[in-house]
Amino acid sequence: MLGSAAVVVGGTAAGAVGYRLWRDREPAGPPDTDGAGHLVWRNWSGIQSSYPVSRAAPANEDELASLLKTAPGPIRPVGAGHSFQPLVPTNGTLLTLDRMSGVLAHDPAALTAQVRAGTRLGDLGPALAALGQEMPNLPDINKQSLGGALGTGTHGTGQGLKAIHGEVLSFRLATIGGDILDCSADHHPEIFNAARVNLGAFGVVTEVTLKNQPLSTIYKRVELRDWNETCDDWEHLKRSHRNVEFYVIPFTGKAAVITADPTSRALKPRGPDTDTQTVMQLKTLRDLFGPLPGARRWVAEKLLSGLPPEEMVDQGWKLLSNERPVRFNEMEFHLPVEAQIPALKEVVATIEAKRNDVFFPIEVRTIAADDAWLSPFYQRESGSVAVHAYYKDDYQFLFELIEPIFRRHGGRPHWGKLNSLKAADFRALYPRWKDAMEVRAALDPGGSFLNPYLRSALIDV
Secondary structure, three states: OOOHHHHHHHOHHHHHOOHHHHHOOOOOOOOOOOOOEEOOOEEOOOOEOOOEEEEEEOOOHHHHHHHOOOOOOOOEEEEOOOOOOOOOOOOOEEEEOOOOEEEEEEOOOEEEEEOOOOOEEHHHHHHHHHHOOOOOOOOOOOOEEHHHHHHHHOOOOOOOOOOOOHHHHEEEEEEEOOEEEEEEOOOOOOHHHHHOOOOOOOOOEEEEEEEEEEEEEEEEEEEEEEHHHHOOOHHHHHOOEEEEEEEEEOOOOOOEEEEEOOOOOOEOOOOOOOOOHHHHHHHHHHHOOOOOOOOOHHHHHHHHHOOOEEEEEEEEEHOOOOOOOOOEEEEEEEEEHHHHHHHHHHHHHHHHOOOOOOOOOOOEEEEEOOOOOOOOOOOOEEEEEEEEEEEEOOHHHHHHHHHHHHHHHOOOOOOOOOOOHHHHHHHHOOOOHHHHHHHHHOOOOOOOOHHHHHHHOOOOO
16 A cells, blocks of 8 residues: 555654554454364454354255255355454354356356356456456455355445446356256346345355456556545546545545556566555554654654655556455445545544544545445445454444444445444335345245344344
């Protein structure tokens, strides 16, 4: 995000060693096994866990269909565990499709590819590139499975660019009764509309047909700017670039603006990862000056002013997603486009007034509308705002201070990220909620795919 800023801040903040060591204690985790000897499952950030009595990894649809008929419930599919909401935890069956991965077929003329749902996005990029194709957009992180990304409405950024599920032409769904259904706009259209974003609550998606585009080269640029000026220029930035986002860096007055556009420039590959070092240097700046926000801002502005932009040129799948080894917890809401910047300004003002422990940048993106019934972008172009908390830090402020702002501005939460909404709240936010829930109930009348969280989120209890 900040490139060489990491080195500058790091050199200045080296004296923070040993300060506020209590912040760096590893959070307490659950035991490795429960009383019955079942192994623990934990999500990536460590805040969700469970002890499934059964773990399943079918190699094909026949195995999957057979086990769904007998597996102890709740049956919960799991990908990379990057969801912060308790979508996966189960004391029943934990189901992975890791053995059901890879590209099955492609059509070079139509630019489509049939992909197994267990395929990780990081593997799908080079596999499609070898076929001369690429996905139209990618999320910030590419560790997710394709099925998990679709199930939670995972998205990238760009004016007119849809979330990943928006480019799905068809999918195959394994039901609790062991049937395999081919779903598209022409076959089982009600399931296609209801379950493109499905939370793993309708059945298990096994294969997906994606509409792609020709492989291209992009020019990516990262530039530090005044964050208020960036907000003022946001509409122009969205119109001027294929992909654009920015990260507001709290207590610095700065934003990192990231753009990506098709280019014919000579290749200039991405260099070594600097984002990780930058995030940790922002933490050091917090540790040094957290109780003195005025001093923190003054030092940051002095250190970050005048840094040159970062530039790189390569195939899109190599540049649009990033490594994020520093763990965090996250809340992201998708807002009406006209509410995005007002909500963001409230969020930043609230954090800087009440939470001087926050140091993670706040991510701002744009996503096109689509027609999937449970998509946060259903019939609405959206602007997202994502607030992060270091995994060792308190994240309850996200619910207490940040979520009320998002909700006042009409936001819909990312399905995989922290929120406190229940079924009644979602019913008010989604015009086709009732229709989607009727489809779900017909496919899984006994609720075999519903853990306690999903029952509260999808069914009024």
